Amino acid sequence: MTHRLIGKPIRRNEDARLLTGRALFVDDVQVEGMLHVAFLRSQHAHARLKDVDLTAARRRPGVVGVYGAADLGDYGRPGPLLVPPPPIAGLVFNPCTQVPLAKDKVRHVGEPIAMVVAESRYVAEDALEDITVDTEPLPAVVDLEAALVSGAPLVHDHLPSNVAAHVVQRKGDYERARAQAHAVITRRFRYDRGASAAIENRAVAARWDSRAEELTVWDTTQAPIPIRNGLARLFGLLETQVRVVAPFVGGGFGPKIMMFYPEEVLVPWAALKLGRPVKWTEDRQENFSATTQERGQLHDAEIAVSGDGRILGVRDVFLHDTGAYDPYGLTVPINSQCTLLGPYDIPSYYSEFTAIFTNKTIVTPVRGAGRQHGVFVIERLLDFAARELGLDRVEIRRRNLLRPEQFPHNHEIIFQDSAPLVYDSGNYEPALDEALRIIDYKGFVRDEQPRLRAAGRHVGIGVVCYVEGTGIGPYEGARVTVEPSGRVRVATGVGTQGQGHFTVFAQIVAEVLGVDVEQVHVITGDTREFHWGTGTFASRGAVVAGSACHAAALAVREKVLELASRHLEAAREDLELAGGRVRVRGAPDSAIPLGELALQANPLRGAVRPGTEPGLEATAYFGPDRGSTANGVHALLVEVDPETALVEIKRYVVVHDCGRVINPMLVDGQIHGGVAHGIGNAFYEQLVYDTGGQLLNASFMDYLLPTATDVPHIETAHRETPSPLNPVGAKGVGEAGAIPTGAAFAQAVEDALADHGVEITEIPLSPNRLFELLAQAEQART
Amino acid sequence: MIVQGTFTFAGPRATVWELLQNPDVLVKALPGAKRLVRAGEDRYEGLMQVGVGPVTAAEFAVTVSLRDKVPPERYTMEVDSKGTLGFTRGGARVELEALADAVTLMRYTAELQVGGKIASVGQRLLDQVAKLMTRQALDALNNELRARLAGGGSP
Known part of the structure; x- marks a missing residue:
């Protein structure tokens, strides 16, 4: 056709x-008589709230209402569990969702304690200074391993430990595979992620029309219908009496899904209570601590391979930082668990994770949603296995790719959508070949790299594969x-x-x-x-x-x-x-x-x-039975200056297969944005917390986003293996660019520094961190 | 955050000790201090205005408690300050050694937990600001000391 x-x-x-x-954005919404909101937020990562005194703030001229947890009554209940965990045997999950305003305890910096509604944002912000909070600081849970030690401070006092969840998924018999392996490669990997850093922060405006008996809420949400349904339930209104409008939104990336953020439920509540329109727009400082993030995982992983480089099995045990609450269930770590299998035929797999409560901002999906963590682990394991076996790193991948006749391919574990992880369609080897051809892998490795190395330059190439579960x-x-x-x-x-x-x-x-x-x-x-x-x-x-x-x-x-x-x-x-x-x-x-x-x-x-x-x-x-599986290959060339540890990306190639392409220009745009996110994750962005749970780089002065000069021209090629699961044949592409970037970057930088013997098992890197790794490698050699 | 260092005062140890316990002197020496009063035995309360880099100066309510006093040799301080832009909590150890009749060496180590906006936005300037404020305070104390020894009292 x-x-x-x-x-x-x-x-x-x-x-x-x-x-x-x-175009209308939420902050553009102006309604006659509109009031403005500011939130008093916790400065402490972990503290008992002894007293919150709102009297002085209430007396300030221009202040219309000041509310603490005590003023909310029943409305101060914990928010909904947004994504129930999938039906996995033996799964342990301790749901702890946040309350709109902290009552007895604060569990992360930025958690709202009080809300001020005033005639202007200026007055509201000034009134925050009138509020006195008496706290008893508690030791903070920050480090994942320390959080599990017996006697560690508890984020949630009613639980016996800081374990939010524990999940084991198995395919085949890994121990047997290990016993038969020619080589077993074991490493510890750290993969940290950052803020979503959407250009538009969150914003909510609400108006109660008492004649029409209709509540209108303008919200920067990615999921207006679930928010409408939830608000109607909370207020006892008909769903048709609540209208949620998500107008143009300047970037979602995950943290704006139906989160039922405190601000999202409190602004409409204030509009109803006061009978006046109310608006709140998040500032960037608030965004760093009050908007959900992604963060670190710590993986202890091993791969068992045959002498000819076939994967016999993978074992991965990891810790996942879920932050102070876990309203989004297990989506992020289950994505890590499932995406690790990648485009490869892996006959046996043992994957176990523990999600851990910490005194940090809540973790929910950010573009890629844990997938990059899994891709990093398998791709790095393959790189180390190839080195151990004396195989080319492309060759070891090629030998393990799923073949076209193996689709649909059942991985025998459960995905985030509660359905079995079954790949619908795919044709992986041609995508790999196309990427190699575009970047001229052979020519680079055979001629270009030796020539440049002889001239004292440190150039490297990275080639990694990935799949992405989409379209659930x-x-x-x-x-x-x-x-x-x-x-x-x-x-x-x-x-x-x-x-x-x-x-x-x-x-x-x-x-x-x-x-x-x-x-x-x-x-x-x-x-x-x-x-x-x-x-x-x-x-x-x-x-x-x-x-x-x-x-x-x-x-x-x-x-x-x-x-x-x-x-x-x-x-x-x-x-x-x-x-x-x-x-x-x-x-x-x-x-x-x-x-x-x-x-x-x-x-x-x-x-x-x-x-x-x-x-x-x-x-x-x-409604599809299950998600469709997109795939791709990222290849890049880098040059590293070992003295300054700066990395320049010379070329970046993405070959991507998202099934039927509806608009190639928009697919390119999605990939470009995703790669920019991925490059930020690989070399620039990191949320740095101190041992007290304070975020130390909560501004764009210190939290480095890649800029136009850091993101190279991205060469893309599209392949089309239609999905049989929908009439259009489409698969998703929104997150693809961000998923394998860290793995590709690590491989390329390591290749560039081959003569220094640097091994990279962590992302993000930074010039500082890379410099340290270089120094360590230097020390190990001498 | 750890702030540590040494400072040499141009005066005898007993006089240095006396100055360090005198809130009326300290309020003048500490940059941004607006008030410092004795609120009990070895306990002081005050108000300071401090800014760190991009974080504009704001007021902090400060409480300092002195402990383990061994006059005129050493003492420790518990410091607790809070304001709308953040908080600091922690302790400091101060030792005075008489190097000569009119030369006193001070060794100080402070370990402070800093939170709120001053930590999250001011982080990269925090160490320098803390060092600078310490240095300014000690210089001012030293000047006060010299003035007293010269017989002029407070300049």
Whole structure:
């Protein structure tokens, strides 16, 4: 089937609004009489709250309300468990979710203690200084291993230890594989991640309309429908009485999924209580401690290989830092556990993790959501195994890749969506070959690298493979309507944070209905426009919501054809939809515009036939049985200056297979952004906590984001192995760029420093850290 | 955060000791100190205004308790300060050694836990600011000492 619009680099429908500053963001919301909020946050990582005195703050002119935990009553209950753990035998999970305002104890720096509502943010911030908090500081739980020592301070006093969860998943018999192995390589790996650092911080505005009895909440959420449902439940309102609008959002990356953050439930509460509109916009300082993050894991891993480099089995035991609470369940560590298997045929696997409460900001998915940790471990193990066996590192990967005939491939363990980890489709070796060809692996290793090394330069190459579980259920929906103007409206429940939904969904619908992409008006993230859905996360927007758009468009197309065949007195098989019209093949004069049909479908006189519906409109839903598995290869060239430990990325190649590509330009954009995130993770970004649980680099002066000068030109190539799990054949791509970057970077830097004997088992690196590793290697040699 | 060092006072140990226990002198010597009063036996309370790099100066309520006093040789301090921009908690050990009749060597080691905005945003300047403030305070004390010894009292 040839496509007119699918697969074309169509310009984005939304850009005119964004580039001319007409797009609405939450902070743009201005309502007459609006009040502003500031939060008093804990300075301590761990402390008992003895007294919170709000009297002086309440007396300050311009202050409308000041609230502590005691003022919330029943509303101060712990928030919902957002993602229940999957059904894994023997799984231990201790759910501890946060309360809106801390009551007896604070468990991380930045945890809200009190809320001030005032006529302006200035007054609200000033009033924070009127509040006195009497605390009894407690020793903080910071280090993962120390957290498990008997007698360690407890983050949650009602639990016997700091263990948030313990999970074991097994495939095959690792011990037997180990006994038969030619070599077993064992290492300890540290993989730390950072803040999501979206350009727009979180923001919430709320208004209670007492005449309409409707609560409107503007929220930078990725999942407006779950937030709507939750708020309705909390306030005892009908779901239709709560409208949550996620307008344009300047980057989601995970921490804006349906978190039910304290601020997210308190701002609407204040609007209801005070009967006035209320707004809060997070500042960057707050973002560093109050918006969820990803952080470290500590892996003790080993790989058992045969003499010819076949993987016989992998064993991995790791600790995962979940922060002070675990509202998002086990998604992040289970992603690490599952993604470790990568594109490889691994017959036996033992994976055990312990998630640990610490006195740090809550950990929830950030672009990649734990997948990079798993990729780092397996890719580094393969590098060390190749060295041990005297094999080329590309060759050891090639020998272990799953072959096309092995799909669908069941890995026999449970994924984050509670379904078995089954890869739907894939063709891995050609992707590897394409990456090698683009970066000229052979030529580099054979000629270029020796030549440059002889000239005293330290250049290295990295090549790593990965898979990414994407496009998970449960479902999304869409409503497609042809208006009398001939324009088409598409409404779906997911939120949008810059992905290009207004274009991708429009392309899918325009393809089916034979209209121009610009004629399709997409609405996302407004619960009044579409009632059902889940949200934007897990690289699922195009896959799941896109498939729902496709199904709804097909249903509208059926209505169009039915009506047009009567109008044009032609058989349905002879009709085609093109140029915004239905026409009879071979009879160009016999045609009717879609808008005209839409008018006819909604007559003012006469009768709508029994058994039919008025209008050219349809709603459809799509829910995949399980996620689709995207894959790819990252290859890069680096040059390292061993004296300054600075690393320059010379080339960066991404070969990616996300099934059917709907818009290659947008896929490129997703990959570029992801790689930038990945480079930040590899060499720049790290949240540095001291032993007291204080974040020491909570500003962009000290928390280094990669800038335009640090991110190289990224060369991309697309491969298309369609997914059999959805009608579009699409797989997700939103997180792909960020997932293997750390592993690729480590391999390339290690290769560049081969003569120094540096071994890299941790990410992020930094010039400082790399300098230390160089010094250690130097010491070990002398 | 650890702040440690030595300082040589141009005066006899007993006079240095006396100055170090005198809140009226200390309030003038400590940069940003607005108030320091005796709030009990070996216990002082005060108000300081301190800024660190990008964190604009803000007020901190300070409590200092003296312990293990062995006049005029050594004592330890427990320091607790808090304000809207952060807190510090910790202890310091101060030793005085008479090198000569009018030369006193001070050794000091302070170990402080710093939290809040001054830690999270001011981190990279914190050490320098702490060292600078210590140095300024000690210089000011030394000047006061010289003035007293010269018979002029407080300058």
